[in-house]
Amino acid sequence: MKSSINKIAILTLLVLLTLFSCRTEETEIIETPPEELLASNSAVASLMKKTSTNDGSVDNIIDKANCFYIKLPVFVNVNGEEITINSKEDYKVIEHIFDDSDDDVDIIKIIYPIQIVLADYTEVNINDFSELITHSNNCNGENEHDEDIECLDFNYPITTFIYNSNNEVVDTVILDSDKALYSFLKSLQNNDVVTIDFPLTVTLFDDSEIVINTLIELENAINYYGDSCDEDDDYDYNDDDCNDCTSDELINILTNCSGWTVDKLERYGNDYDDVYDGYTFNFQNDGTVSAYYSGGTDYGTWAANGTGNNITVTIDIPNLPYCNNGWVLHEISQYSDSKIDLRVGGNDRLRYKNNCN
Numbered sequence: 474m475k476s477s478i479n480k481i482a483i484l485t486l487l488v489l490l491t492l493f494s495c496r497t498e499e500t501e502i503i504e505t506p507p508e509e510l511l512a513s514n515s516a517v518a519s520l521m522k523k524t525s526t527n528d529g530s531v532d533n534i535i536d537k538a539n540c541f542y543i544k545l546p547v548f549v550n551v552n553g554e555e556i557t558i559n560s561k562e563d564y565k566v567i568e569h570i571f572d573d574s575d576d577d578v579d580i581i582k583i584i585y586p587i588q589i590v591l592a593d594y595t596e597v598n599i600n601d602f603s604e605l606i607t608h609s610n611n612c613n614g615e616n617e618h619d620e621d622i623e624c625l626d627f628n629y630p631i632t633t634f635i636y637n638s639n640n641e642v643v644d645t646v647i648l649d650s651d652k653a654l655y656s657f658l659k660s661l662q663n664n665d666v667v668t669i670d671f672p673l674t675v676t677l678f679d680d681s682e683i684v685i686n687t688l689i690e691l692e693n694a695i696n697y698y699g700d701s702c703d704e705d706d707d708y709d710y711n712d713d714d715c716n717d718c719t720s721d722e723l724i725n726i727l728t729n730c731s732g733w734t735v736d737k738l739e740r741y742g743n744d745y746d747d748v749y750d751g752y753t754f755n756f757q758n759d760g761t762v763s764a765y766y767s768g769g770t771d772y773g774t775w776a777a778n779g780t781g782n783n784i785t786v787t788i789d790i791p792n793l794p795y796c797n798n799g800w801v802l803h804e805i806s807q808y809s810d811s812k813i814d815l816r817v818g819g820n821d822r823l824r825y826k827n828n829c830n
Contacts, residue, residue, distance in 0.1 A: 509668055509688060510636070513661035517692040522658045524695060525651040526621035527592050529612070534567050534710040535581060536605065539619060540612035541589045544596065548584035568710050569808035592621065593659070594652045615708055622695065624678045624702040627654065632670035640666075678702035714804035714814075720777040720784050723802060726811060727756040727777075727825075736812060736826035740795050748795055754825065764793055777802070786815055788823075796823060 511518055529541040535558070536543055546559045551570045558564065571579045586600045589608060599605050613619045631654065635644040648654045661667065672686045677698055685691045727733070733754040738745040752766045762775045773790030784802035791797075800815035800823060815823045 511633075511667040511669060511688060513658075513663055513665055517688050517695075518658055518661070520622070520692060520695040520699070521627075522655060523620050524622045524625065524627065524699075525654040525658070527590060527594050527651070527655070528621050528623055529590075529592065530623075530704070530706045531561060532564060533706075533708050534564055534571075535583065536589075536609060537708045538605075538609035538612045539615075539706045541591045541597075541608060543583070544588040544590050547587055550580075550582040550584070552580055566808060568714075569806050571710070572804070572806065572814070594655060613706075615706060619706065621704075622699045623704040624700065625675045625683075625695065625698045627651065628674040628676060628682070629654075631673055633657070634668045634670070636666045636668070637664075715782045715784065715802055717781070718784055718802060718805055719780055723777050723784060723786070723805060723813065724758070726805065726807075727813065728758050730811060730827045730829040731755045732829070733813075733825040733827045735796075735823070737814075737822055737824035738795060739820060739822040742820050745795050749793065752793075762788065762790060764790060764796075773797075798823070 527542070530539045532542045533539065535547070535549065546557055548555065548557055549567070550556075551567050554570060556563070556566055556570075558567075567581065583602070583605070585602075586598060587605075588596050589599055589605070590596055591608075597608065599608070629649045631648045633646045633648065634642050635646060637643050646657060648657055669688065669691075672684050673691075674682050674684055675691075675694060676682050678701065683694055685694060731753075733756070735746070735749040735752065735754075738748060749764075749766075752764050755763050755765070756775055757763075760774050760776055762773050764771045764773075771790055771792040773788065773793070773796075775789070776787045777784060779785050779802075782801075786800040786802055787798075788800065789797050798815075798817055798821065800817055800821075802813070803816040803822075804812070804814040806812040806814065811827045811829065813825045815825075
């Protein structure tokens with residue numbers, strides 16, 4: 474009897490050892506400091522979620538709604554012209570059509586049905602304008618505070634390790650987009666903890682990059698840079714036309730084409746579009762400019778300096794006073810024709826046009 478009991482005890486011990494051996498093969502137990510764990514209810518997790526929230530302001534020129542965007546492609550009628558928007562770059566086409574004339578009323582009509590993508594990446598079918606307005610009424614207005622953080626972006630992929638309550642690694646998840654990160658953070662439960670495979674990189678609003686080595690560094694970076702830029706949550710499509718402009722780009726465009734004409738000219742609150750009708754302007758790399766017309770040729774100088782929305786274009790042609798000013802480059806448009814739009818204050822405007830490109 475005693476022998477049987479010993480055999481049972483030995484057998485039980487072997488089974489327990491076998492089970493323990495199998496479990497250690499399936500899971501990895503790692504002692505991780507608490508500050509390196511990403512808990513679902515932590516401050517840094519909340520900040521990461523806000524940073525990966527879908528930004529709906531990218532297509533405000535179409536829907537005037539900051540909390541969702543229209544899924545592409547979308548068909549629209551812009552001032553009577555039907556166009557297809559296939560990419561974010563095509564939003565510029567709408568702006569070019571709007572900017573072609575300041576004397577008309579700009580109208581955009583969306584061809585339904587469409588799909589919109591909400592802040593949490595949920596997709597909703599929209600069948601008409603009234604349904605679109607119902608959703609846009611849920612968005613904050615122009616330049617009002619919202620949850621999404623747009624002044625820095627994560628660089629992907631990001632690798633995460635998921636632990637259970639026993640501090641065991643149970644899964645490895647590789648995230649490749651804001652949508653994937655947002656969904657991942659949203660799905661975390663209170664008893665789930667996660668580590669991130671550092672280092673990771675974030676890109677700031679000015680295209681500079683920061684390497685992040687810990688969750689504490691990440692939390693500090695988001696807090697520090699989260700409100701450091703203009704998120705452009707407004708409906709003024711003209712206020713950022715030259716974010717990426719350079720004086721070298723402007724110089725190359727102006728000097729590589731000859732025969733520029735004056736397309737728009739407004740000075741001192743008056744319209745002078747026809748004053749230089751028949752004139753052609755040639756800009757040279759040496760800083761000289763000439764204007765040819767039926768009665769002869771006038772000469773002057775020009776220069777461009779600065780970057781982005783702060784490029785100054787100084788034109789001085791003594792015999793053509795309406796052209797002369799310390800202009801600010803407003804936009805470089807190469808939609809159908811090449812157009813260089815120069816402005817000062819709220820009223821003065823000079824736009825050169827050329828079809829060589």
